Amino acid sequence: MFMYGTIFNLDVKEGCEQELMANFDKLENPPGAVAFFLMKPDKMNSELIGVAVFESRDAYVKNANRPEQHQNFTNMMQYLTSEPAWNDGEYLIGKVS
Numbered sequence: 001m002f003m004y005g006t007i008f009n010l011d012v013k014e015g016c017e018q019e020l021m022a023n024f025d026k027l028e029n030p031p032g033a034v035a036f037f038l039m040k041p042d043k044m045n046s047e048l049i050g051v052a053v054f055e056s057r058d059a060y061v062k063n064a065n066r067p068e069q070h071q072n073f074t075n076m077m078q079y080l081t082s083e084p085a086w087n088d089g090e091y092l093i094g095k096v097s
Contacts, residue, residue, distance in 0.1 A: 004057040020079040032059025
């Protein structure tokens with residue numbers, strides 16, 4: 001069975017990057033979560049790339065349907081210029097050292 005999750009792009013409002021990171025940092029890991037990463041690409045000024053990994057597609061979908069997740073999304077949107085671009089799917093290979 002493969003892990004499941006999403007890779008997403010966040011277009012952050014000018015001056016809001018630190019607040020967005022603080023918002024993510026205070027969130028508790030939802031049930032079934034395996035990993036979360038947030039990257040600032042060298043060649044992008046306002047965009048961040050996030051990676052969320054869950055133990056299964058079922059755990060991912062259950063999290064997406066949690067009222068707490070909707071509230072987290074609503075809170076996150078105050079720091080973004082537009083809704084994130086989501087790319088959901090199975091992780092075929094993954095290693096963390």
